[in-house]
Amino acid sequence: MAENKNTQLMEKIVSLAKRRGFIFQSSEIYGGINGFWDYGPYGARMKRAVEQLWWREMVETRDNVEGLDSTIICHPKVWKASGHLDQFSDEMCDCRECKARHRVDQMENPEVCPNCGSKDLTEPREFNLMMKTFVGPVFDEDHAAYLRAETCQPIFVDFHNVRVAARQKLPFGIAQIGKAFRNEINPRNFTFRSREFTQMEMEFFCDEAEGMEWYEYWKGQRIKYYREKLGFTDDFMKIHDHEKLAHYAKAALDIEVKFPFGWGELEGVHHRGTWDMSRHQEFSGQDMQYMDHDNKRKVMPTVIETSVGLDRTILALLCNAYDEDTAETQKEGKATDVRTVLRFPALVAPVQIAVLPLSKKLSESAKELYNDLNRHFRSEFDVTGSIGKRYRRQDEIGTPFCITYDFESAEDNSVTVRHRDSMQQERVNVTQLRSYIEERIGY
């Protein structure tokens, strides 16, 4: 029963996301392409807002974190050094009968083809999840290159270039936001497991002796961010400490959130030791150590990583925000109606303010107010339909403040601010409006 309800909830979210322009199937008119999703007008606004929030939080407000924006295609040796070329794979087998290919860990019976029932299967083989392409005029192994499977490797590779240019000393971090690609055999759960996605990663370089201290620091910072900026509460978010660690790792945890399809990883905080920098030193032949002039010794930097999925953050925000309640209606024969509302934090809502003239006659003055507010907040102007209908439209995309410009507004220089969650209304003077909204958004 609970599972049914969750499936239904997920369906509602996917449907709302499409209808209201958050997320579409990529290339839909061509039948779509599995595991690829486009962000529509409201989705793109929100993606930009969350991206900027993370960047502000992790780079702009910190003197010890620098930004980077590296290419998706790197030198193939980067992926040899990272281990992706040799180990980033799933076990697959082919059916000799129907030619279908299957992921072994997802077969109920690994000796029977789930497609045709044949038992004539090949031995399992490793299938690499990196997407391969060719750079240059010849398509052979010498010209093979890969779409990055994570955004962190170019950070390690560019460590010295960034350090020298930014005049940084240990400890300091490098952050970047960008696309990554994984040829998932079975993309699923809407945008949760997709083949093209955006990561926001920060690698913090420090002395080995301070590794655990910084790991705890970044763990704390990231949890604080989810609580204070994205409004995730303890029933929606949990920490999952890894019991099994990669051989090189010193500590690792996932920050998980409660999607309708179950708990899922949103962010990883990993103490990776000196593994990454040592590997790139080994494979590039370059000295990746840091010269500690104060203590007159070279150290191989230890890495603490915080790695978030931007698409998963948007999905988490959508799932956490989705709600239905009852609202007054003017529909015939009914006093109340089911209202769909996205309870986004105002900081990341795609539309923060909707300006709604009560009548088309008031459009001109209301538009002036809108133009002014739009310089400071993500704003929308809507004059079509009854005021109730317009409120409902804004509720559905999660607009926290609807501002109604009415026939008294010109006289008393005031407007009505209607709050999405409480549906309460307040009269506010136009001269105070900006600071009134700023306070409530929490800039």
Next chain:
Amino acid sequence: MAENKNTQLMEKIVSLAKRRGFIFQSSEIYGGINGFWDYGPYGARMKRAVEQLWWREMVETRDNVEGLDSTIICHPKVWKASGHLDQFSDEMCDCRECKARHRVDQMENPEVCPNCGSKDLTEPREFNLMMKTFVGPVFDEDHAAYLRAETCQPIFVDFHNVRVAARQKLPFGIAQIGKAFRNEINPRNFTFRSREFTQMEMEFFCDEAEGMEWYEYWKGQRIKYYREKLGFTDDFMKIHDHEKLAHYAKAALDIEVKFPFGWGELEGVHHRGTWDMSRHQEFSGQDMQYMDHDNKRKVMPTVIETSVGLDRTILALLCNAYDEDTAETQKEGKATDVRTVLRFPALVAPVQIAVLPLSKKLSESAKELYNDLNRHFRSEFDVTGSIGKRYRRQDEIGTPFCITYDFESAEDNSVTVRHRDSMQQERVNVTQLRSYIEERIGY
């Protein structure tokens, strides 16, 4: 001589870009990868600033333009419809002797191998510039996919999804910013011709009858943007009207700027007629027309495109900003010294304000001021070295305002603002500092 000087200038720009953390060769520790460039701390800041400026200008301040953020990998039929799979190619030939491959239009004598001098060459063949990969578990032609060669095609494909979700009517536009890839045979001129780059494109959909009007409108808007926001003057920028048009196009122009290596395209403004939408209708079998309810007729939307290279914009800004002049120095035996200065418009400078305490003893109070300013402007705090050395450092990255916090500052609550271009200094009260800077940045 002039050519020599320009080559030297370009070398200086490339060298400064690397040294000061604007742009690095991608994967440098592995010997680099030709045609791929990473943005370092200052480059990434600037890229974000220009991107946000364009987005604000083209989307956020316009009610008739919607944003989109689509995937890099689309359904392969998108590129069949666009013509890229069949026609986006260069002519290549192979040398049977030394096995080298050459672009025919770049050979001085198309019958002689430029590598070994042999005349045993294959016939020229078409070489497609799209980067190919495979999606799904089997690597055959049925699973081939391509990295997008331009960001506009997914805009056409998503036209109806965006239109319905955003409740738009013709005329309106859809804009997006994102990566695109071209397997250039001969990447050159620093970031100008690279294999991975970021485009900022806006497709404006209108009735055929209004096409030329909107073409002129967008031409005007885009020129105004370069003049007013990026500070490009008429000796740096020119319009190149296309004399030869694609068979479907009604009008086209390039906005070109004067790079040290010659005039180069920065942006294209194209009147593409109904070509794109008709092709996607033909290849998808979906109705791509727009129902004009007012006039009770269906129209195939006409497209006006504005398409900018973000990397080229950054390169143009760097080239336009680079300057050398003389400044006072405290070096022994010299009164003046050559100063390298990037004269960026304050709106897009990677660092807008540098806060410089005159002495380390003043660090604490100066840091407070910095923290406050950093909430509103891209700011940097620097306490290392003589004040002259710190000015020079900021000049080199184009910081328009250096704010010196000195021993009187605590008493008179004032600081000295030093202007990058004039090197003039002004005493400004801290309470007025924010509006003083805002006015001069032109927010």
